[in-house]
Amino acid sequence: MSYKLYGRPGWGSAIVEAQLVWYGLPYTYEAVDDLFKSPDARAKLEKVNPLAQVPTLVMPDGSIMSESAAITLLLADITGKDQLVPAAGAPERAKFLRWLIYIVANIYPTFTYADDPSRFVSVNAARDPFRAATDAYAQKLWRQIDGEAGKPWFLGERFSALDIYLDVMTRWRPKRGWFEGETPRLFAIAHRTDQAPQLASVWARNFPSR
Template structure:
């Protein structure tokens, strides 16, 4: 497989953002399904262990054999390695600073919460506290989306008229709980952007396979 990437990912996970990026870029990749967000999926964690000791997706193996983890970092690097796709502002592009800023923000201030949201019992011992933890995390995630919304100036996309991998990342992560209806409430301008990415014809078949839309998906 020296001529392609190998990606450890899972349906409906943050790894889908990397899958979407590779799809837009047109890069060949082998997908290894590893639903590590399931607390009982020990086999999935074992499957990815060689690529990521954290037992988390995504993990990307480059054609050279180099391994990268961390979704935001992977997306930034893919954008750098495939400039012909036009999905990442170059180093001298005025948008570059904000691109890096918000990629890091989504990763650290929002996405990072899902390790606990997937299984609150990782940090609390009383099952009665699970609902409280989930509610407070949902509130915090919504607050962070609102903070981002107030500080960006979207046009067709978050950084202007051209799509970047930041738009792809926000589109995927905004589909996680507390789901899109809450996201639309606190970030209405970015809501228009993610709807546009949802409807991008280059990703129509991809979404149907890897993160399908269904009745009520946006408010569950």
């Protein structure tokens, strides 16, 4: 019995794909067209996940999971491994949970709202300033995270799913060049995570032009 991941190369599904590969869980990949350009792709995915977002994961029993953070915690439960998620009681657990939720609750929505502002801002002329303000807010949040980042990994000595999130999300707006100059600790973590041999195939599939 295998998992089915609805995804699009380079999008948030890469965060979950990386974890499936890391744990060696069997999965098939259901490629989704650009959800902002293809109403058909959106309509198809809505039938599985009413939010029509990737990642959407069909579990081996056929049930549906969405929300990358929930999936991150669940896969750690299912595998019984603490390689990507510090176990309950581990000293890094609180920091892990805090910043995992911070990323998905504060930063991820800035993409939801600014990727296609026309969905939320009806006045045409207001869209560009709205996107600029939302992107600036995201940059403020990234700077806060940078202040919390350890070395060599976000949690210090131990790797975690936070490093996977950072690898993927630092490729999105405002992109790696900005992170290199403005949030050097996050950039270093992302760069190091690019080199993780366990994830080489995932990065090659999702970010082929790197």
